[in-house]
Amino acid sequence: MRFLPVFLDLQAGPILLIGAGELVRAKLRLLLAANARIRWHAIDGDRELAGLDPVAADAIEFAEGNPLAADLHGVIAVMCAGAGDLGPMMALRAKAVGLPVNVMDDLDNSTFIFPAIVDRGDVVVAVGTGGTSPVVARRVREMIEGVLPARIGDLASFIGRWRKSINARISEAPLRRRFWERVVDGDIGAKILAGRGSEAEQALGAITDLPAFAGASHEGAAKGHVTLVGAGPGDPDLLTIKALRALQDADVVFYDELVSPEILDRIRRDASRVPVGRRIGKPGIGQDATNRLLVEAAKAGQRAVRLKGGDPFIFGRGGEEIEVLRAAGVSYSIIPGITAGLGAAAMFEAPLTYRGEALRITFLTAHKEKDAGAVDWSVLTDAKMTIVVYMGMTAAPAIREGLIAAGRLPQTPVGVFARVTRPDAQAAVGTLENLPALVAQITGGPAILIIGDVVAHSAPWRAANINKLVSDILVAAE
Template sequence: MRFLPVFLDLQTGPILLIGQGEFVRAKLRLLLAAGARIRWYATDGNRGTSGLDAGGVARIEHADGDPLTADLTGVIAVLCAGAGEVGHAVAARARAAGVPVNVMDELAHSTFIFPAIVDRGDVVVAVGTGGSSPVVARRVREKIEAILPARIGDLAGFIGRWRKPINAKISDGLLRRRFWERIVDGPIGALVLAGKGAEAAKALTDINDLSGYAGAPETGVVEGHVTLVGAGPGDPDLLTIKALRALQDADVVFYDELVSPEVLDRIRRDASRVPVGRRVGKPGIGQNAIHKLLIEAAKAGQRVVRLKGGDPFVFGRGGEEIEALRGAGVAYSVIPGITAGLGAAAMFETPLTYRGEALRITFLTAHKEKDADQVDWSTLTDEKMTVVVYMGMTAAPAIRSGLLAAGRSPQTPVGVFARVTRSDAQAAVGLLDNLSALVEQIDGGPAILIIGDVVAHSAPWQAVQINKLASDLLVAAE
């Protein structure tokens, strides 16, 4: 993020505007809508304001003389639109004086940029692309416009009017946040969004037990809750809507090492983040210690998220954690995630089942060689069974030996799919007999091994066959 979004109070001082033509008039409309006072140097001498609101026009001061000698005292920002070389010179002077400046469509001369704006009164959404693509910003704005309720600004204003008196009656900060979340998400918020502000105000004043409305019983103690959330294999766009909501509502998030930074970015900004996972070969805090942290946080009244790579119940120890929570009398819920095996299948177009070829799937994990030695490979020799191995890179030689010794064909197609759904994902495909060599082609995990005839339908396998065919034709031509 190169540009930090900020909101300027344009009523605290004048804006210096230099320019001409439709570009500068577009800026005038935007600034006047925000209540700005504008000191305008019309570089072409045309001070026409047709089409602008008469009340807004009264806030425009037409400046004479050379804009390069303009007084910058008290100026909030300098804007140049259609000002040419004069704009560049003014921008240099503003930068030297420490005054924020924007030269339209010229990042080199600007210290800030204009976002695409969604204006809902008290709710304003700014969308930026770092100045690289205004069209993309507009498209994002259009999607947000379609999603946001028309009266969302009214809801913000409603809460703003009631915030001080309600906050004075609820001293606990956590309880206050829970109270306002219920107002926003509940029937009172719905009344405001429906244009029934008076009814909403009455419903709010009719609440006798404010703490109880916030979810606390008469004791005033906030009840905590733990949500086990599947973070998926890495791509944040694969998070479910329910998972996103939990991350935004969380007070504290305990996350695994394999959760991607992009997913962590979806956590509420002021929530505490605590790493508790570990990678293979590295020390961790231990599962019992994790249980203790979850229980303590919940009993302190916090909304806790236990964020796990993939799915909590697929080699994620989610079962152990809910048993500990249940035993401690802590409320909990589980939000599933896309497990890495399914992420690998989708990304590399590897169907885990295929009519007439693959009728069964087995998921297993093999962190180390000793894990592979404990597997009964004789149950995995069916040619119509797809075997999906989690964390199997280190144990790949033992996996190969176990399957071959049990009778699985050395010609069985296999795929090693690393860092699936992420931008640095990687695949290596070949035969079971060469599994160890395939693993060596991968630049680090985590990785999923898929073993079975279905791998021959995958995109990487098809690409290898096309390349081989092209090579054979080239040799034949020579």
């Protein structure tokens, strides 16, 4: 490690900034965001501040004259960006008086460098590569951005406001540490991260026996919580940031069989994993047993995740589960996911709505033929309605018969989209009258059926028509 990460107090004195053009303005934006005091030598005479916060820009002091002769008294660091040959010369002067100096893109003349920064208020993460690869540093920063809670800075500020008064009431340092661990990892910290700061303030203020709270076993006495998480249709990169954070925080994860292995790999390594879902021919443990496991985990003080393919509230029985949790007095939260219908639409370029053609959408499920028989198809005959059917492969013949009998045209475009957003995704497109034959082309589910004129805009439909056109041309040429 050549460069030691440190944090500079920018309120201790001004930063002497030397340079011109967009390079120096990028540094201005960075320093202003950190509330720095800036003394700027604009070596080209252009002091334009367009695009900068006018209030923050009040922190800029415009310096005159030759920066090589500038008064360095009180200056805490020197920075050069877009300074040309002045950069190395200014570095020599700064080093001579022991001031930290950074010359942009010049490691030999710099005594400090800028990391890639993740800024969450009171929580700041710096990522460096020793100046060798800023692009790699930015990529690592993006990864951290993806898992760091948006309100983690609020949590640090919250603890900062309470720390002095709480620590004064807990004399032993190890006990103080356990107290704050329980706050951060428990329900109070979860409230802050969820934006419910006033509830967190009340909860912390209501703790009367601080040592007892700190000494309570996290596993046994802590209040558990259940999070219903939508895993999306399969691509792990489609997990929301909140979903990924929940998987990393979980003590136990109860997951559906449709959740992809790549998503299961995002679960914290030492968390327990319990399969509870079902597929055709595999009934699973049943919904009642799943409900019971969720309640038991929470009452044992665990952070439990109920991980569902797609979205918990779209044919995912999420509503039933929160009713059980509510009745049991269990704390819970819901993190939505991208439902498979939207995943199919995006992957295969099948817009579910289209101006002038498709003005409304209906989502329905038809797991078995009897499910299709219970649908009132007469309300689904509008040609300007897109129908998205979940779990409809087995019931495809009944779906076709029901829609055609109700008045939907046999020539209505349809698509069968299987394993959407995954590398082995598959599509078959055609018309409603041929729906069972299209399903037969699919080598395995889960699959979404999209019925409506919008399917004619999809990539598979366009490809099929191009292939047919080429085939017709070849036949004609023969």
